[in-house]
Amino acid sequence: MLDNLTTRLAKVVKTLRGQARLTEDNIQDALREVRMALLEADVALPVVKDFIARVKEKAVGTEVISSLTPGQALVGVVHRELTDLMGGAHTGLNLATQPPAIILMAGLQGAGKTTTTGKLGKMLTERMKKKVLTVSTDIYRPAAIAQLQTVAQQAGIEFFPSTPDQKPVDIALAAVDYARRHYFDVLLVDTAGRLAIDQVMMEEIQALHATVKPIETLFVVDAMLGQDAVNTARAFNDALPLTGVVLTKLDGDARGGAALSVRHVTGKPLKFAGVGEKLAGLEEFHPERMASRILGMGDILSLVEDARRGVDEEKAKEFAQKLKSGKGFDLNDFKDQLGQMKKMGGLSSLLDKLPAQFAQAAGQLQGGVEDKAVRRIEGIINSMTPLERAKPELLKASRKRRIAAGAGVTVQEVNRLLSQFEQTQKMMKQFSKGGMQKMMRAMKG
Numbered sequence: 001m002l003d004n005l006t007t008r009l010a011k012v013v014k015t016l017r018g019q020a021r022l023t024e025d026n027i028q029d030a031l032r033e034v035r036m037a038l039l040e041a042d043v044a045l046p047v048v049k050d051f052i053a054r055v056k057e058k059a060v061g062t063e064v065i066s067s068l069t070p071g072q073a074l075v076g077v078v079h080r081e082l083t084d085l086m087g088g089a090h091t092g093l094n095l096a097t098q099p100p101a102i103i104l105m106a107g108l109q110g111a112g113k114t115t116t117t118g119k120l121g122k123m124l125t126e127r128m129k130k131k132v133l134t135v136s137t138d139i140y141r142p143a144a145i146a147q148l149q150t151v152a153q154q155a156g157i158e159f160f161p162s163t164p165d166q167k168p169v170d171i172a173l174a175a176v177d178y179a180r181r182h183y184f185d186v187l188l189v190d191t192a193g194r195l196a197i198d199q200v201m202m203e204e205i206q207a208l209h210a211t212v213k214p215i216e217t218l219f220v221v222d223a224m225l226g227q228d229a230v231n232t233a234r235a236f237n238d239a240l241p242l243t244g245v246v247l248t249k250l251d252g253d254a255r256g257g258a259a260l261s262v263r264h265v266t267g268k269p270l271k272f273a274g275v276g277e278k279l280a281g282l283e284e285f286h287p288e289r290m291a292s293r294i295l296g297m298g299d300i301l302s303l304v305e306d307a308r309r310g311v312d313e314e315k316a317k318e319f320a321q322k323l324k325s326g327k328g329f330d331l332n333d334f335k336d337q338l339g340q341m342k343k344m345g346g347l348s349s350l351l352d353k354l355p356a357q358f359a360q361a362a363g364q365l366q367g368g369v370e371d372k373a374v375r376r377i378e379g380i381i382n383s384m385t386p387l388e389r390a391k392p393e394l395l396k397a398s399r400k401r402r403i404a405a406g407a408g409v410t411v412q413e414v415n416r417l418l419s420q421f422e423q424t425q426k427m428m429k430q431f432s433k434g435g436m437q438k439m440m441r442a443m444k445g
């Protein structure tokens with residue numbers, strides 16, 4: 001999605017080359033490209049206008065630091081603004097209530113409500129160890145109730161039966177009662193959708209809402225709908241006090257405009273993203289990661305989250321031991337850490353979680369330059385002998401020249417890495433005194 005935003009930006013990035021600061025003049029073409037790309041991605045016009053104005057305001061006057069090109073600096077600004085537009089930080093589910101925490105699923109037919117109900121049930125059961133019950137109040141669509149039953153079975157959650165001759169509100173009340181008496185933590189209420197916004201449907205879900213008083217009212221919307229998603233979101237947001245949005249079918253060729261507009265229009269956080277038909281295809285929605293995805297920076301963070309479960313516990317312990325024993329942290333460890341992190345799918349993600357000085361050691365992480373920076377650092381470290389890595393103080397001019405030549409970088413770059421490493425080492429020492437646990441937590445997530 002929005003793939004061509006990256007391509008478009010790359011084109012204008014060239015014209016910005018050599019500028020020391022971003023000005024209204026020199027970013028004009030770039031902004032035009034961003035605007036076009038967003039419109040093509042089906043982002044609503046008012047949202048685009050607002051967005052461009054904000055990017056301009058933030059970008060103009062920005063000094064370009066030496067390690068970034070002006071284009072990258074601008075991409076950095078666009079990235080931050082995209083993140084903000086989608087809500088900034090991730091917002092999770094709110095289950096803090098007298099159980100059962102009731103979650104009402106709202107949305108058009110085909111949006112993915114039933115599927116998402118199953119996905120959420122699975123996530124709540126498996127990851128959060130909740131006891132989950134689900135019920136369908138869809139008495140209109142043939143087989144809707146049976147569909148939820150199948151999904152519930154696959155998700156490993158309990159299903160509360162209902163029949164098409166019952167009234168939705170009665171079904172919901174019976175399910176709440178059952179959930180209470182059987183100590184369920186969460187009750188997921190799947191509702192009927194229509195093909196388009198319709199008054200009767202809205203009144204019904206309003207009645208359901210008033211009856212079960214859910215702590216979460218999630219609006220499920222198909223990302224492929226583009227502009228229509230915005231209108232639907234507006235209608236549901238007007239009719240119901242939504243607490244969050246689930247954007248489904250982000251695995252498809254959705255152009256992503258919905259992700260950008262829905263939050264803007266509803267003011268409600270995007271809480272989850274549906275990324276497949278399978279029940280495992282649900283992710284927490286992280287605005288920053290989505291912004292990276294949109295800009296074609298990949299989604300390293302999500303990758304790492306998956307990979308983190310496979311972190312080499314032994315290595316991590318060994319590393320912790322080393323720090324604790326005060327034996328210090330040398331460039332050999334640094335090399336190991338780089339290898340570990342790379343194995344886990346990306347470096348910047350982990351560095352993000354580590355203290356800032358450490359992150360700096362791997363170069364600036366904005367603008368998709370991280371991989372290149374990491375490769376250069378690796379090149380430098382690989383060109384050292386193990387002894388040099390253990391004792392960087394051995395590195396006098398001639399050795400540095402050899403290393404620089406071996407890594408295809410300048411001596412200055414070698415020096416920069418060494419001084420950053422020194423800072424890191426100092427910081428690590430401090431860490432080993434007090435913050436060890438915090439650090440390990442950060443690394444394991």
Ligand code: GDP
Binds near residue numbers: 193274
């Ligand atoms: P409902 O009418 O809102 O309950 O929608 P359903 O849950 O029945 O989903 C409609 C269709 O969308 C089904 O074929 C689902 O498999 C599919 N679907 C739902 N969520 C996703 C998703 O995140 N990705 C993909 N590719 N398909 C999805």
